[in-house]
Amino acid sequence: MEIPYTVKPRPDTGLYNAKVGIWLFLASEVILFGALFSAYILLRVGALDGVWPNIKNAWPHGLLNIPIGTFNTAVLITSSVTVVFAWAALKMNNFARFRICMVITIVCALGFLCIKSFEYNEKFTHYELRLKSGKAYTGHIEVNGKHPGFWDFGSIYNLARLETDKVEKVKFTADPPKAKPGEKHDESTPKHEVMEVATSDIAHLDAFIPRNHTFFAIYFLITALHGFHVLGGALVLAWFTFPGSKMWLTEPERFINRIEVGGLFWHFVDLVWIFLFPILYLL
Amino acid sequence: MNWIKILGLPELASEHGKALDELTGYVHLLMLILFIGWVGYFIMVLLKFNRKSNPKADYVGVKSHLNTYLEVGVAVVEGVLLIGFAIPLWAKAVDYFPTAADNPIEVHIMAQQFAWNAHFAGPDGKWGKQDIQFAAATNPFGLDPNDADAKDDVVCLKEEFLVPVNRHVICKIGSMDVIHCFKLPAMRVTQDAVPGLSIPVHFKPTITNTYEIYCAQLCGNLHSGMKGSFKVVSQSEYDTWYAAKSKAGGGAGFE
Amino acid sequence: MANAKTTSHGTSADQAHDHHHYEPGFWSKYIFSTDHKVIGIQYGITALVFLLFGFILMLLMRQQLAKPNQPIPVIGPILEKVLGTDMVNSGVMQADLYNAFGAMHGTIMVFLAIVPLAFGAFGNFVTPLQIGAPDMAFPRLNMASYWFYFLGGVVMLSSFFIPGGAAKSGWTSYSPLASIADMAHWVDGQTLWLIGMVLLISSSLLGAVNFITTIIQLRARGMSWMRLPFFVWAQLVTGFLLLLAFPPLEAAGIMQLVDNLFGTSFFLPTGLVVNGSQLPVSGGGSPLLWQHLFWFLGHPEVYVLILPAMGIVCEIIANNTRKPIWGYRSLVYSVLCVGFLSFIVWAHHMYLTGMGTKISTFFQTTTMMISIPSVIILTALFISLWGGSIRMNTPMLFALAFLPMFGIGGLTGLPLGLNATDIYLHDSYYVIGHFHYVVAPGTIFGLFAGIYYWFPKATGRFMNETLGKIHFWGSLLFMNLVFAPMFIQGMKGMSRRMYDGGATYAGNASVLGLNTFISHAAIGLAVFQIPFIINFFMSIRSGKKISSDNPWEATTLEWSTPTPPPHGNFIKEPVVYRGPYEYSVPGAAKDFSPQDQQA
Amino acid sequence: MSHSTQHAAQHGHDDVASHLPTYWKVFWALIAGTVITVALYSIHFESVAITIAIAMFVASIKAFLVAGYFMHLLSEKKMIYGILAATVFFLIGLMALTIWGSYDQPNHTERKTLYVP
Ligand code: HEA
Ligand code: HEA
Numbered sequence A: 001m002e003i004p005y006t007v008k009p010r011p012d013t014g015l016y017n018a019k020v021g022i023w024l025f026l027a028s029e030v031i032l033f034g035a036l037f038s039a040y041i042l043l044r045v046g047a048l049d050g051v052w053p054n055i056k057n058a059w060p061h062g063l064l065n066i067p068i069g070t071f072n073t074a075v076l077i078t079s080s081v082t083v084v085f086a087w088a089a090l091k092m093n094n095f096a097r098f099r100i101c102m103v104i105t106i107v108c109a110l111g112f113l114c115i116k117s118f119e120y121n122e123k124f125t126h127y128e129l130r131l132k133s134g135k136a137y138t139g140h141i142e143v144n145g146k147h148p149g150f151w152d153f154g155s156i157y158n159l160a161r162l163e164t165d166k167v168e169k170v171k172f173t174a175d176p177p178k179a180k181p182g183e184k185h186d187e188s189t190p191k192h193e194v195m196e197v198a199t200s201d202i203a204h205l206d207a208f209i210p211r212n213h214t215f216f217a218i219y220f221l222i223t224a225l226h227g228f229h230v231l232g233g234a235l236v237l238a239w240f241t242f243p244g245s246k247m248w249l250t251e252p253e254r255f256i257n258r259i260e261v262g263g264l265f266w267h268f269v270d271l272v273w274i275f276l277f278p279i280l281y282l283l
Numbered sequence B: 001m002n003w004i005k006i007l008g009l010p011e012l013a014s015e016h017g018k019a020l021d022e023l024t025g026y027v028h029l030l031m032l033i034l035f036i037g038w039v040g041y042f043i044m045v046l047l048k049f050n051r052k053s054n055p056k057a058d059y060v061g062v063k064s065h066l067n068t069y070l071e072v073g074v075a076v077v078e079g080v081l082l083i084g085f086a087i088p089l090w091a092k093a094v095d096y097f098p099t100a101a102d103n104p105i106e107v108h109i110m111a112q113q114f115a116w117n118a119h120f121a122g123p124d125g126k127w128g129k130q131d132i133q134f135a136a137a138t139n140p141f142g143l144d145p146n147d148a149d150a151k152d153d154v155v156c157l158k159e160e161f162l163v164p165v166n167r168h169v170i171c172k173i174g175s176m177d178v179i180h181c182f183k184l185p186a187m188r189v190t191q192d193a194v195p196g197l198s199i200p201v202h203f204k205p206t207i208t209n210t211y212e213i214y215c216a217q218l219c220g221n222l223h224s225g226m227k228g229s230f231k232v233v234s235q236s237e238y239d240t241w242y243a244a245k246s247k248a249g250g251g252a253g254f255e
Numbered sequence C: 001m002a003n004a005k006t007t008s009h010g011t012s013a014d015q016a017h018d019h020h021h022y023e024p025g026f027w028s029k030y031i032f033s034t035d036h037k038v039i040g041i042q043y044g045i046t047a048l049v050f051l052l053f054g055f056i057l058m059l060l061m062r063q064q065l066a067k068p069n070q071p072i073p074v075i076g077p078i079l080e081k082v083l084g085t086d087m088v089n090s091g092v093m094q095a096d097l098y099n100a101f102g103a104m105h106g107t108i109m110v111f112l113a114i115v116p117l118a119f120g121a122f123g124n125f126v127t128p129l130q131i132g133a134p135d136m137a138f139p140r141l142n143m144a145s146y147w148f149y150f151l152g153g154v155v156m157l158s159s160f161f162i163p164g165g166a167a168k169s170g171w172t173s174y175s176p177l178a179s180i181a182d183m184a185h186w187v188d189g190q191t192l193w194l195i196g197m198v199l200l201i202s203s204s205l206l207g208a209v210n211f212i213t214t215i216i217q218l219r220a221r222g223m224s225w226m227r228l229p230f231f232v233w234a235q236l237v238t239g240f241l242l243l244l245a246f247p248p249l250e251a252a253g254i255m256q257l258v259d260n261l262f263g264t265s266f267f268l269p270t271g272l273v274v275n276g277s278q279l280p281v282s283g284g285g286s287p288l289l290w291q292h293l294f295w296f297l298g299h300p301e302v303y304v305l306i307l308p309a310m311g312i313v314c315e316i317i318a319n320n321t322r323k324p325i326w327g328y329r330s331l332v333y334s335v336l337c338v339g340f341l342s343f344i345v346w347a348h349h350m351y352l353t354g355m356g357t358k359i360s361t362f363f364q365t366t367t368m369m370i371s372i373p374s375v376i377i378l379t380a381l382f383i384s385l386w387g388g389s390i391r392m393n394t395p396m397l398f399a400l401a402f403l404p405m406f407g408i409g410g411l412t413g414l415p416l417g418l419n420a421t422d423i424y425l426h427d428s429y430y431v432i433g434h435f436h437y438v439v440a441p442g443t444i445f446g447l448f449a450g451i452y453y454w455f456p457k458a459t460g461r462f463m464n465e466t467l468g469k470i471h472f473w474g475s476l477l478f479m480n481l482v483f484a485p486m487f488i489q490g491m492k493g494m495s496r497r498m499y500d501g502g503a504t505y506a507g508n509a510s511v512l513g514l515n516t517f518i519s520h521a522a523i524g525l526a527v528f529q530i531p532f533i534i535n536f537f538m539s540i541r542s543g544k545k546i547s548s549d550n551p552w553e554a555t556t557l558e559w560s561t562p563t564p565p566p567h568g569n570f571i572k573e574p575v576v577y578r579g580p581y582e583y584s585v586p587g588a589a590k591d592f593s594p595q596d597q598q599a
Numbered sequence D: 001m002s003h004s005t006q007h008a009a010q011h012g013h014d015d016v017a018s019h020l021p022t023y024w025k026v027f028w029a030l031i032a033g034t035v036i037t038v039a040l041y042s043i044h045f046e047s048v049a050i051t052i053a054i055a056m057f058v059a060s061i062k063a064f065l066v067a068g069y070f071m072h073l074l075s076e077k078k079m080i081y082g083i084l085a086a087t088v089f090f091l092i093g094l095m096a097l098t099i100w101g102s103y104d105q106p107n108h109t110e111r112k113t114l115y116v117p
């Protein structure tokens, strides 16, 4: 006996196997991301006051780059619509159009990841500084004339690192104070305050990386997990578009099913982002 | 009924514990009745319906609806235990706190790997200021050495503390490292010590004696040795101890 | 087809040749096979080995409990060589090793032994056969699922040998302890535990997707929902439990992993002081979040442990009473109910973490509610015995013993489920007694029953009845001698996870003697597993040959395939005409009417 | 082109072609939704609750569009609805109960910045 309903739907359920499979898988993914969202809410609501500079609520929000995030959302939405078009093209027996649509999708996916890594880098080079005097800033640092960053690996500084490296002082370029929602922009403050800070005066120094604050921890964790989904999805779609598309010639219906299933996953990835974007960037 | 004896519980030395023991007893009574009923039926069936005594099986089997009544019965009894006993007892434990009129004494308990510390407000009734920057091995509560209120605080570092008999005791349970569990078997009190939270429990000891504090949550390699103890004593004995302790002061730990 | 004489291997191979134009080599046939039966057997063997291993860990722990701080005879010095003097010093097990063994015993038993055996092995081998399917819906996924499991197991085991040793914070791995128990090492046992768990979770998720799809999609013609054997129902619900309950633990596992490796504080609150100095982390996390996410899996997981066993027991009882299961429908609805409710009772493990009245009322109410369908399932099985003509073979003995053993375990769940009584019993040996009664003499007996029952299907030979009965009576006796005294210890207030068996506390003095007693009983239990192991391996080669494809004269579809079933299972597509347990139908020629028998 | 390709093509051609405009509409609606959310954010409502509610409302609509049209959920089979209904139910259970559980605590329980009780 052969395994039935790999291509044709089973009469009483009206579904072929892979479709049941992918929806079940997505169900578990819903719970996976749902658990992370619960964690996000719990951590945020439970955040204690007075841990983050210049923000009454200790949750450092408003630090992410909204224009870039918005653009990335659009990129992902575009890729989502092109996947449906690719599937529709196959249904209409237009393989060339299918391929074009898929290529656009994959390019969007890679574009999304590139933009995201750019954003990541921005965070890895951005610092939070608290002085023993109680003053607190965010900004960029320069150590021994170098801007430590993500790319030259392992050179993200914190206080402990400064001490072990015996760095005596760092140059700190503070961000201009940013208007918080509901606050007026204060024009009188200088744009960029540049200062020399002695290591001995520092109470806390760290980049905007996971260990620095639960917000960054959860931001990086969820977006990285989402990023892996994007990457995985892109790989699978690329496989369908090029080497795997041979199936179109031998088992076209099954191939269409595959594209549908791959598309479902892709839409799900988009769907997660639809919630991630406002939660992380805006609220 | 003497549930303590029947169930093999340890000696009971708190006021609210009686109700808990009774509930434990009733639940076990229910369990026993069900168990005996089922096992009796089971043995009977095995004797009556094995291949030798009953070579031909009956397609239909049981026709009566006895089991439905039984199941409803179990549900009802469970409901009664739940609504009639468990929920009110819990509410009493966590919602109704001894008020000032009850003249309770308050103790802050701090668990650490692997010992119990206790902190009393001292004769002035004011809790000393605490800050993490003062935290040290000798000062687990992080009492501010310059704070006047802290001077007379009573701090028992990893040592036995005393409470008076027949007075409400409120223990606020905290932890400085991992999750521990503050368990007083004789008082029928258990409460996890969760770092970052301070969770109160209360009880009223009725018998003077020395009692053990168990740690009932895995907390590291010396978990099994994390024993504490406290003494329930007469009010006068307590007062003497308290005064002496307070003179040594919260400062005792500051050196 | 039913009750046909054994189809010779020659014929089934011929049949297979119709579809497969090549003869698969050793590797693709036995190691990287996509055939559900081979995968089932792979799961089974691996899981049994882990079961034995988990038991051996426990025997070593019981040695320590019986004779605290005395050298372990014979094995002590060997362990010292292998694991180092941090773990075993002059033959004496150290606290760290005790804790590591405890955590690994729990983890291995639950995630590497029972679930793979109950779900992976029996589910894989039996489910497709029982629904009349040629294989699982996604055979390659099935293979991947096994290898993820295998890899997870390897990672778990390798953690014993890294510096600092295996995870030692309990199978529950509560933060912050799990994050700080072994701070000296960047990659510690806990790290490997978490990586292993993520692999095991992936394995379970793949398996769950596959099982559910198979059951929904690949049922044979005529196999309507109400004609499914109860075992399949149990597997279906189990599949959903795994599918929807595991992801939160996966999320939590990743968070704890990041906490341990990259210094985040998901589960670490602000202001932790360890060894007199403040922990250099940002803080702001919540230790209770871990517990919620863990137990959101943890509770459904315990039903994952029990439901397949219930399914097996149900099959065997129907077969050996020679009558239909009483109240098949109520069984099905109850198991659905249990599955559903098991998602909303989890915080009964957390009553004492500081719960208000409202939320604890919610959770204890659902906990009491979930016991009702369990009572119904057990009652239906009990009532099924009435009017039967009971055959006392080894599978049936184990299945019968399952009932009162699960009963004891389940009943002792009630005082734990009521929060007021749990105040006293929480984290005592009473809890240990409760759940071991459900998982050890409960689930393990169910699984033993299944092994004895389906062994002829897989190998074409019976297991030896005499050895089987010795195994049964010895196990029954010693299981009870091991676990019943734990209730007494628990009632006295003895805490679990005590390296010295609770000797530190004066309150335990009167029950310390039982530690030795239990340990001796555990050795007895071990001794009585030897007949099983001998029986198992001997019967593969020299057990009594079966004389028909349906040796137990059963009704379900797995018995109408050749023995062992070829690739693709059925020679001819089966068609189902009746319910699963049509035994002793009035007027029928024989006392069983197979599901695929026409008229 | 094999025989079955043509078969597949015949089957769904008109059907699918008629959906294409819908997909475009959904696409633009999603873009619009994104713009609205961002725009609303810069308005700054009085209360954070309103901002959150509106943002989540818009996100839900967007999610509905993606799931309903791109993922064809609006015309899906009963079995899938069943699976998803269970999933959503348990998800709500998980979120609501963990959060409720972390806030319904014994009277006088305190959260503290310091570790002190
Ligand atoms: C297969 C596993 C399994 C099963 C089925 C159950 C079933 C139940 N469990 Fe158990 N439980 C565990 C495994 C299991 N449990 C584990 C592993 C732990 C500890 C985890 C840890 O902390 O490490 C635990 C811990 C645990 C706790 C936490 C205790 C604590 O830490 O303080 C609680 C509290 O509510 C509880 C309750 C229940 C209840 C109410 C049931 C109910 O579902 C039971 C319903 C069944 C019945 C009511 C039986 C009905 C039978 C009859 C009426 C017939 C009787 C017949 C005869 C006697 C012949 N369990
Ligand atoms: C499914 C789960 C499961 C199972 C089956 C068992 C089985 C057993 N467990 Fe365990 N146990 C746990 C899950 C389980 N346990 C968990 C979760 C904990 C808590 C851990 C923690 O604190 O974090 C625990 C803790 C625990 C403790 C408490 C330790 C402590 O708190 O300090 C004890 C103490 O005696 C114990 C004993 C036993 C014994 C004697 C068995 C026996 O019943 C074992 C019986 C085993 C067999 C009978 C094996 C048969 C095997 C074969 C026959 C192999 C055949 C092989 C081939 C054919 C190749 N267990």
Ligand code: CUA
Binding pocket: B111, B112, B114, B179, B180, B181, B215, B216, B217, B218, B219, B220, B223, B224, B226
């Ligand atoms: Cu502290 Cu166990």
Ligand SMILES: [Cu+2]
Binding pocket: C298, C299, C302, C345, C346, C348, C349
């Ligand atoms: Cu549970």
